[in-house]
Amino acid sequence: MMIREGLLNRIFLWAVTIAGLIVIYAPPLYLLAVSFNPALQPGLPSLSDLSLKWYVSLAKEQALLSALQQSLLIALVTAVLATGMSLLAALAYFELRTRRAAWFLTVILPMFVPGVIQGLALSAVFTRTGIKPSSLTVVAGHFMWAMPFAFIVILTSFAAVRRSYLVAAADLGATWWRQFVDITLPLIRPGLVSAFIFSFLLSLNEFTRAFYLAGRQNTLPVVLFGKMNSGASPVIYAMSGAIFLVSMCCVALIAIRSLWSVSGTRSQR
Amino acid sequence: MPRPSIASLLMTPPLLAIFALGLAPLTVVVIWSFWTWDPLTYWIKPDLSLAGYAAILEAGRWTVIISTLVKAVGTALLCLLIAYPTAYAVLFLAGRRLNIILLALITIPFFTSYLIRSFSWRLVLGRTGVLNTWLQDVGITQAPLDWLLFSNFAVVVGLVASYLPFAIFPLLLSMRRVDPTFLAAAQDLGAGFWKSLTTILLPLTMSGIFAGFLFVFVMVVGSSTEVQMLGGAGASIVSVMINDVMRVANYPLAFAISTIVLGVIFGLVLIGNRIFGLASLFEDQSP
Numbered sequence: 001m002m003i004r005e006g007l008l009n010r011i012f013l014w015a016v017t018i019a020g021l022i023v024i025y026a027p028p029l030y031l032l033a034v035s036f037n038p039a040l041q042p043g044l045p046s047l048s049d050l051s052l053k054w055y056v057s058l059a060k061e062q063a064l065l066s067a068l069q070q071s072l073l074i075a076l077v078t079a080v081l082a083t084g085m086s087l088l089a090a091l092a093y094f095e096l097r098t099r100r101a102a103w104f105l106t107v108i109l110p111m112f113v114p115g116v117i118q119g120l121a122l123s124a125v126f127t128r129t130g131i132k133p134s135s136l137t138v139v140a141g142h143f144m145w146a147m148p149f150a151f152i153v154i155l156t157s158f159a160a161v162r163r164s165y166l167v168a169a170a171d172l173g174a175t176w177w178r179q180f181v182d183i184t185l186p187l188i189r190p191g192l193v194s195a196f197i198f199s200f201l202l203s204l205n206e207f208t209r210a211f212y213l214a215g216r217q218n219t220l221p222v223v224l225f226g227k228m229n230s231g232a233s234p235v236i237y238a239m240s241g242a243i244f245l246v247s248m249c250c251v252a253l254i255a256i257r258s259l260w261s262v263s264g265t266r267s268q269r
Numbered sequence: 270m271p272r273p274s275i276a277s278l279l280m281t282p283p284l285l286a287i288f289a290l291g292l293a294p295l296t297v298v299v300i301w302s303f304w305t306w307d308p309l310t311y312w313i314k315p316d317l318s319l320a321g322y323a324a325i326l327e328a329g330r331w332t333v334i335i336s337t338l339v340k341a342v343g344t345a346l347l348c349l350l351i352a353y354p355t356a357y358a359v360l361f362l363a364g365r366r367l368n369i370i371l372l373a374l375i376t377i378p379f380f381t382s383y384l385i386r387s388f389s390w391r392l393v394l395g396r397t398g399v400l401n402t403w404l405q406d407v408g409i410t411q412a413p414l415d416w417l418l419f420s421n422f423a424v425v426v427g428l429v430a431s432y433l434p435f436a437i438f439p440l441l442l443s444m445r446r447v448d449p450t451f452l453a454a455a456q457d458l459g460a461g462f463w464k465s466l467t468t469i470l471l472p473l474t475m476s477g478i479f480a481g482f483l484f485v486f487v488m489v490v491g492s493s494t495e496v497q498m499l500g501g502a503g504a505s506i507v508s509v510m511i512n513d514v515m516r517v518a519n520y521p522l523a524f525a526i527s528t529i530v531l532g533v534i535f536g537l538v539l540i541g542n543r544i545f546g547l548a549s550l551f552e553d554q555s556p
Contacts, residue, residue, distance in 0.1 A: 003452045005462045016354035023430045027389035085283045092279035110291045114491025116508040117527040121294035144290050205382035240385040247381040255373030
């Protein structure tokens with residue numbers, strides 16, 4: 001059955017949608033294009049003199065490179081922790097019957113705490129308890145930021161887990177662990193992978209928490225922020241472009257995979 | 270001894286983490302906000318005092334809090350105006366393949382750097398930026414417009430660009446639950462598109478509208494990069510103000526501001542949850 005919006009309304013709805021997407025995407029994509037321009041002045045490069053000059057000179061930026069290394073390490077640890085913890089949290093949510101809403105809110109609430117406040121509060125606690133700022137303190141802050149997102153992603157993947165599957169397995173004598181390994185885990189694996197990638201990216205791009213929690217080695221966004229405010233050099237465009245591109249590709253990868261699986265399940269029905 | 274249930278076993282590790290890294294630091298925030306700070310030594314002392322809160326009334330700090338809240342409400346409303354038609358287009362107008370592509374495009378911004386996205390607006394709005402160049406080429410303006418960048422205008426544009434996806438997502442989730450037969454039935458009975466939109470779709474998606482508003486509001490209240498990258502001289506927002514106060518390690522004042530902000534945010538979240546049941550938005554129909 002079709003809803004008839006009428007041509008004009010349809011045009012209006014699409015126009016707003018496209019305008020929204022332009023507001024989100026046009027500036028960073030422009031920055032990406034600028035990063036391939038060999039000239040010092042920012043501007044769109046002509047197709048003939050596209051160049052990777054600034055990307056090549058990234059290799060000489062020691063400060064950026066060691067910050068990148070630090071950020072990747074922190075993001076990896078954060079992603080492992082956030083995915084593991086939110087898997088537990090999501091399994092608990094699935095098991096719970098009465099207190100579900102309260103549990104959901106408990107896990108989700110840290111997402112609403114502003115980054116500055118959370119970073120500052122954590123650093124106050126760490127200083128008082130004598131914990132020195134290091135990569136681990138940054139992980140602590142990033143973990144709290146990434147976990148609610150990972151939790152929501154894993155939770156939505158639980159839609160694939162029918163209760164009847166588990167009841168059937170239990171009837172056949174499967175323990176809780178056996179049900180988890182043989183039924184739940186395979187069904188939610190795509191959700192786990194997405195949650196891992198998303199937490200990794202959230203941590204990689206996080207700025208305000210790391211600002212307060214980082215030790216001697218700053219993370220990449222913190223270093224970038226400093227450079228952005230002390231006169232723009234094309235190398236910053238290249239670094240920003242590279243990060244933006246990598247982040248986009250990761251999410252696009254997940255989308256393409258779900259495109260495959262959707263067309264797969266739809267055709268089976 | 271009764272065996273602990275599986276649910277409580279599963280809940281223990283995440284709960285411990287949330288307590289240690291989330292709740293405990295926030296408790297410290299509230300407690301320290303009642304301490305005192307010595308401007309000569311920068312030391313803080315555990316007295317019970319309201320000095321931190323009193324200092325909010327000085328130096329126009331409360332106006333920053335008010336203007337932050339106004340920006341948050343304004344941005345949230347703007348985002349909803351764009352997000353509602355977008356969610357509708359994604360769900361009801363787009364075909365299956367386009368639907369997934371659009372969903373991906375809406376998801377990507379969550380996981381790209383806010384820093385880079387705000388920074389890139391400088392290239393667009395600056396004196397020699399894309400917009401000013403274009404306006405002059407077309408002949409709409411003779412000289413570059415100075416108020417485009419480092420202004421409240423730039424900040425709001427940056428905020429909308431950053432947090433628009435936070436408004437779209439809850440709307441998508443709530444609209445997906447609306448049975449399209451309702452809309453079709455209304456039209457069969459003679460209701461036009463706008464009539465069925467306002468009498469059927471809007472009331473049925475109130476929870477999504479509220480959640481979208483809430484998410485954007487909260488994100489703006491906690492934002493700092495947009496103001497730091499795009500705001501004019503002296504422009505401030507709560508997060509930036511906390512940053513500034515911390516230059517002299519004035520924990521009581523910084524945490525007094527934080528306590529007020531957290532109070533507003535958590536108050537809204539809890540009220541919203543009471544009225545609309547935020548959790549139900551994310552629950553899928555698993556039987």
